[in-house]
Amino acid sequence: MVMPELRGWQAARKRLARLERSSRPRLGRVARSAQPRPTGAVRSARPWVARLTQATGHRPGRPRTWQYTAGAATAGLALAAGVVTAAGPWDSTGQRTAERDRAAALEHAGGADHGRDSDMSGGVAASAPRPAPSAAPVLIGLGGTGGTVEPAAGAPALAGVLDPLLENPALGTRRSAVVVDVTTGRQLYGKDGGDGLTPASTTKIATAVAALSALGPDHRFTTRAALEPDTGELVLVGGGDPTLTAREDARGAASLRTLADATATALAARGLHRVTLSYDTTLYAGSGLHPIGVNENLARVSALTADEARTDGSDHGPAPRADDPAADAARAFGRFLADHGVRTTAPGPSKATGRSQTLATVSSPPLSDVVERMLTNSDNDIAEALARQTAAAGGERPDFAGGARAVAARLERLGLPLAGTAFHDGSGLDRTDRLTANLLTALLRTAADPARPGLRPVLTGLPVAGFTGTLADRYAQDGAAGIVRAKTGTLTGVNTLAGTAVDRDGRLLAFAFLTEGTTDPQAAQSALDHTATALAACGCG
Template sequence: MVLVERRVWRAARPRLARVEQAVVPRLARAARAVRPRSGRFTTPQLTGVAALLGLALAAGLVTAAGPWDSAGQRTAERDRATAWDREGGADHGGGSGATGDAPAPAPSAASVLAALGAVTGDTGPQTPAGLTHVLDPLLRDASLGPRRSAVVLDVASGRRLYAKGADDALTPASTTKIATAVAVLSAAGPDHRFTTRAMLEPGGDKLVLVGGGDPTLTAREKADGASLRTLAEKTATALKQRHVTSVALSYDTSLFAGKALHPIGVNPNLAEVTALMADEGRADAATSGPADRVPDPAADAARTFGDLLGRHGIKTSAPRAAKATPHARTVAFAQSPPLSAVVERMLTTSDNDIAEALARQTALATGGRPSFDGGGAAIAAQLKKLGLPLKGAHFGDGSGLNRDDRTTAGLLTALLATAGSPAHPELRTVLTGLPVAGFTGTLSDRYEDDAQRFGIGVVRAKTGSLTGVNALAGTVVDTEGRLMAFAFLTDGSMDQTTARAALDRMAAALAHCGCR
């Protein structure tokens, strides 16, 4: 515990003074804003103001320290799970369950969201000359390979502070997921949910399990997405109410189009992409990360559904593929968490199955063809609508597993800046879903040596790794409390471990240098 507390203090100490400078003037302004016309506060009013200011100060201190609780424990993973239970949303989006003008932020997002509004003008920003002095030697690290590019910009102002090869189109690997996240959130809305339906055909003896393209559907007892078990229970209840105890079971995957197998072929990082699957088609549903996948995820999900119906007294035939007719009626359904939470999970864990489903959902939301090519085209079209720099960019998929994908460091930082823009609150979970250095997702086991430790808790970034390709793109809160977006793309490295470490040192340098 002592070591954890020291680690927390080392990371927090450079920021505490800056937090005081940023927060105290704002607290004074808040107090003046609520002062009664008489100039005097009653006791209840004083209590309320004190509570307001105390909460604001506490939030500032948490922002400085990163995602720790008062005992020095990591909280971001716990809070990420909480985000899955947020209410709101509807089958076809539109925000029927949302409150206010923006989706609720993830509970672990304090440092990002506070930094978006923390700049007071009392301190100077990083300067291009200062960043060049610090980053140029790090970018020249031979372990990164012969092709490399980097961009850093200030999110609040949009000013580019550093650029090397900003418009060079390189293989982005999993940083592609940032583009996928922006595209699907802007197209479908953060409250949108995906729906899996049990539909009964006229006559009452034919049941169709209709896939809604929900990558969160699970048959696990403890569901962290839409529950196939609950859907089976509700379906059985509805059938018994109609005095039906035996059905011919079929399944409908017609929502998605094109080839289901990714161009890279059979791979433990991705199942066949289909509108119906449970537990991402894993042969062992209890596993996570790379794992063997079943050859037909839709058929496997339907068989599992049939078995679950049997436990509730409904006999079923062996399931077969068949499209539901226009006359079929929904008897039960299961919905995913809000899209904002699904996006956060996809980014934090770099989930390829979710990413490919979201690319197709982008196509569906915009009238495109929900296939690999159609999803990529829909992502590009949606980013174009947002006015983002697409020169040289190509999206052959939504996950970044396709080595033909191309993007630029300039586009990645523009995506991040757009997600932080007040004009696009619907995109905020693109920032809050990024892994936290030293704490969550694909950055949980990084930032451990002395040259990287300054990034712990204040660097949030999407990783990208293919053979020879290493990328890192995200945000960092600097010593002034400012939020910067960065993107580092490299190609041709011979050693992935050393290349990752070099990228981590660059991000940590942004957090620590105070470059002017």
């Protein structure tokens, strides 16, 4: 039996789908006729949204799915003009996908919150969101981003909006904030933007830019099975793929089961039905234990791991982890070989020689997808893997320290402002990390540069307010759902938010808000959300 509430949602979704189809000609007309400052498009969208409201039968009370969709749809109409279609792996219609996903799974929330006493909290949702949607509003006004950063004429008006909000006592004892017009590069607002504060998970924006810059968006990480011809030893060689899975439903990830299937076939062709099984993790160096110690927010970092060494069946968020991720993955590989009649010894560590023969390989999704997943879910395991991969690509030792040096070096090569910054990991779990609001907004603007399309997943991977990842259950009662996209950061006493917002005049703004000394994480989070919402609603330029 379908509950009346669910039937209402299903009916609303059908109406929305019909309305979406019928709105496509309107979107085309708006795209052709809108002016550079598309406030007229906003006005023309209002009757359309009103009809959407009437069609879905809204009643006062709890926010309905149509409210999220209408907000994003309004932005889509307003921003149709000036949208830049950039070549790359992102989906230019992904915003609609996000809206439909939201309608189908209202209680869905993703990502991890690293606050509370142990620097971790939050539950594990039933399933992770799909790779981050790539909404057209992300790409608005990305042409002509050259020029120097200088205060805009509208800065005093914006200061009048943001200053009182950033003085909220819930935001702790130290605050830093910067807002930049992505198109012109002009700084619209600045408050101690050069101060280095603890960034928490907004560090992942820097890690993403560095990894994409070093490796390219199409790079894939390969896990292989190699046979030593002299000894008959079968070595499972880790390629540092943080998405490798041993589960039945790989959902596009590289599968150990698939690797075992192909390996067993290759062994049978050689008449081998029993092998000594080993595993090779030498791609990475140093200890895999993060300086914070054993923590459910992060497995031991290893070049070979399956399902992020999770032992509870989850696929994102805090979870108990296997003590030895590589051995755990190798044992799973051995079980899959056994399904094909291949007998193996208990696996142990080894190193594939130059004489080894590769029997089979599996590769990760492209780095663009991996980066989007990392940012959407605030995935610490992916972040630390990408820092090490960046180190390996840059000739640094692939450990925590080398990864931090490699990320900083990459950002320096991009000409980004590193004064006041200090990197110690790729995830932001290390409380000694320091980033500035100046750097975070510069990272976002660099990712929007039309000359650097390979960095675009940094923008498309940002959680969408009210829809995906760590923002799925935020912005539920204001007008910023679908318009603000931001990376969250939470540690005990630290709350940060950095991302993009489309303001009332259709401009794409990059912002970064960092706070320290917070005592109530929920109050601080709400204060930051309110500030980002006010920024989107302002049109102070």
